Amino acid sequence: MKKIIYLSFLALCGASFGQNIPFRHLGSPFNQTNVDLVWAAPTNNLPRELWVYRAWPASVSTDTISNLVALGSFTDRDRKKSPDNPHLISYADPTDKRGLLINTDWAFIHYSDADANDMHVTNGVPGKQQAFEMATTWLPKLGVDSRQLYRNPQGATIKVYGGPDTVFFYAREGKGSALATNICMYDVTFKRALDGVEISGGSARGGCTVEFGHHARISSIIVSWRNYKRDKLYSVPTPEILLKWIREGKAVWYSPDFDVFDWSSIKKIVITKITPYYYSDAYGMNDNPQNWASPFAELEAKIEINQTNAIFYLDCPIIGETKP
């Protein structure tokens, strides 16, 4: 009997560990327990099992550090002292226009050059293809393993995010149409994936962003490449269990179109798509980081409002019991 209780306790600990995602950051609590939830989402491509990853101390190669120091033309005099944290490497030029922070323990990099991005200067700002090619050449220089980048579901090509920084100028009184439009920077972002599942959020949570300003100068780099290793394997629950969890209030919701909504008039919600993501901390946001990456599900849902369909999203846990 003692053994049974012990094993049950372990299972509970495993589930709560993996599901301890701060969902409050992902959306508002979904407390509609009486609504009719219908599952119509294909699950053919949904993994049957997912790992929870634990972060271990990482490293940043001397080559990567050298590449970034050279990019910013930093000298030894620009280096900031950090005797209390040997994992931090920090440079700033005397005018604070260019700066670099590397945390080797997190494999986190942030480089910025304020002079490389000027909303009034568009000469030499690369277009989509040129920016992609230049960013791609920087991946190995930054220690990014392109094999772990998130790829398009339909093929083997790397998924590329980002786009132009477009500035619209108006007369000082701010009335009427824009007088001019400038593209002053182009952003190329790659996201990291774990077992093919994308890490949610911006590249500071897992991925790499390189931004190019005028004359193709790099205006910003962000790399987040924690040393994640598989920790525990979990089964992915059936749709019935996911619906049960939603009814139990374990999900949060958000919509790109409405932030406040009266759910009382909604009788039926149809789940049309499920996409797994990993939740991962970002460096510097929390004094007590969780040091793991755990999967969750994004459910695309359809509701009918005034005879038209509206789409919103539910984020909920996706891992069930620990696998042996």
Place this chain on the structure above:
Amino acid sequence: MQRGTWQSGFIKANGDLHASDLRKASFNGGNVFNTTNVSLGLLALHGAYGTSQDYTTGANGANQIYFPIDGRPTSNPSWVRMSEMDLGSAGTNGLKWMGLMACNSLRQQNWNSMQSAGWKPFNGNLHLLLGANSVVDDGNLIIWAKYMLGLDLNPKETIYNAWRDSASFCVHRPVQFAIAGFDDCKQDMLTGTNSYTPQGNVFYDALPVAQ
């Protein structure tokens, strides 16, 4: 911000924030960010955008952006229209930079509509208005502060660039930040430009989507 020796001017949370706090005087409001000697303001709440023209006084038929205010238990829930705002105040201690951490707080289509209607939510004293052209979460705020202040050996950045770079820390996908203001204030750091009165043109910057 306190770690950077900045003092909190005021904090109004939950039921302490009333719609009248955000409205300008001509709408019988207190315009609290303008009148309490704060240089940097942050309003974090829900936001919603209108898809039809709003013909209430001052809106001039623009598609508005609305901010719901709970107000309970001391008053009733209500909405603040962006046209009811007049952010920015003169002097060294006046409001110069304002963050609107709310979904779609600077939605581009609605911004364009406001421009066509001939108004903007800030006056000639505000340098920069920092917001979002999408759904957002507040995952960036600590990093925004650290980058502006250069804390923890982070590169010290302009208010503008700190907002831009902090978007990558949000957990939502996709997130697109936006910034409006006067173009001669893009290089503002937290110190040294408080007493400056903008002279440039108005801009709206739809920053790249952060995934």
